[in-house]
Amino acid sequence: MKIQEILNNLDLSEKKKLYSLLKKDIGLTPQLDSIKSELNKDQKILCPHCHSADIYGHGVYKGRKRYHCKGCKKTFNDFTGTAISGIKKVEKFQEFLELTIKSITIRKAATQLDVNVKTIFDWRHKLLSAVSTMNGTSFSIGIVECDDKQLDINEKGQRHLKRDAYKRPSDRETKRGVSNDKVSLMVATDRKGNPVMRIAKIGRIDVKSIEKTIGELISNSNVLCSDSHPSIISWAKGKDLEHHTFIASKQHVKNKCYHVQHVNSLDNLYERWIKPFYGVATKYLPQYLNWFVFLEKVKKSTNQIDDFARAVMLNANAIKQYREIEDKYLELNPPHYS
Numbered sequence: 001m002k003i004q005e006i007l008n009n010l011d012l013s014e015k016k017k018l019y020s021l022l023k024k025d026i027g028l029t030p031q032l033d034s035i036k037s038e039l040n041k042d043q044k045i046l047c048p049h050c051h052s053a054d055i056y057g058h059g060v061y062k063g064r065k066r067y068h069c070k071g072c073k074k075t076f077n078d079f080t081g082t083a084i085s086g087i088k089k090v091e092k093f094q095e096f097l098e099l100t101i102k103s104i105t106i107r108k109a110a111t112q113l114d115v116n117v118k119t120i121f122d123w124r125h126k127l128l129s130a131v132s133t134m135n136g137t138s139f140s141i142g143i144v145e146c147d148d149k150q151l152d153i154n155e156k157g158q159r160h161l162k163r164d165a166y167k168r169p170s171d172r173e174t175k176r177g178v179s180n181d182k183v184s185l186m187v188a189t190d191r192k193g194n195p196v197m198r199i200a201k202i203g204r205i206d207v208k209s210i211e212k213t214i215g216e217l218i219s220n221s222n223v224l225c226s227d228s229h230p231s232i233i234s235w236a237k238g239k240d241l242e243h244h245t246f247i248a249s250k251q252h253v254k255n256k257c258y259h260v261q262h263v264n265s266l267d268n269l270y271e272r273w274i275k276p277f278y279g280v281a282t283k284y285l286p287q288y289l290n291w292f293v294f295l296e297k298v299k300k301s302t303n304q305i306d307d308f309a310r311a312v313m314l315n316a317n318a319i320k321q322y323r324e325i326e327d328k329y330l331e332l333n334p335p336h337y338s
């Protein structure tokens with residue numbers, strides 16, 4: 001029988017089923033189980049609770065190898081703490097990794113995988129917590145470009161919070177035209193395609209929030225390029241960094257290499273990427289920043305899904321980070337009850 005003939009006789013839902021079976025068979029959908037055993041070969045198994053290496057095998061439970069830690073006396077398996085722990089529909093979750101690489105919205109993913117929106121929402125934020133480690137790795141030697149960026153605070157889904165209304169326009173305006181109902185981000189990148197995008201604070205950036213977001217990633221071997229924001233200037237001075245500043249309307253490039261074009265283009269890419277998600281709640285913004293930075297980092301990879309699956313299985317802190325989303329937001333933007 002000719003394969004083409006078989007195909008012609010299938011309806012759309014049968015074709016979709018065949019596609020997903022083929023992907024699994026040829027190995028396009030990452031099998032998180034086998035990725036974890038592969039990773040285990042290269043590195044010591046550590047207890048996800050206390051990081052002790054003093055562990056021993058403790059049988060098999062629900063098809064997963066179990067371990068017991070001599071240090072903290074707790075048991076765990078290969079998935080404890082990772083984004084996949086507690087996921088029941090593992091096959092679909094694995095397919096969702098691919099949809100995440102494709103930046104598909106929650107609603108579309110729910111339809112495509114035939115899983116409800118709430119579950120997909122949960123999966124999304126578990127996976128994005130897992131790649132948080134990628135958003136903030138040290139810059140490589142050489143030029144680093146940085147910039148700040150303001151976004152409106154979006155309190156979608158925070159209905160129980162009451163905030164004082166701003167009475168006069170002067171109440172909300174601060175000096176450089178950045179009001180306190182905006183959230184500031186720091187965006188930075190080296191020249192090796194290693195970007196970082198992190199929330200700095202509510203209102204305009206200052207030395208402390210710049211240090212908090214990119215301070216530990218930069219060293220004296222870096223040369224900083226930015227606009228002439230006074231806080232960036234005094235922060236760079238304090239860090240003893242060689243610093244070149246640019247005014248958008250004037251000089252664009254110094255000595256053929258000093259400029260801020262990479263960080264500007266990163267910002268443009270982000271704006272284009274985030275658009276289909278229609279106003280992300282500020283609470284989830286760090287998650288979307290993790291997502292964007294991760295995609296930027298793997299964009300030249302030949303096997304992005306495998307890179308993603310590996311990152312997911314390597315982060316045994318993902319569930320903890322996922323549970324901290326709400327607290328981190330309250331810390332950033334505490335409610336003012338009237």
Ligand SMILES: [Zn+2]
Pocket residue numbers: 047048049050051052069070071072073074
């Ligand atoms: Zn332990």
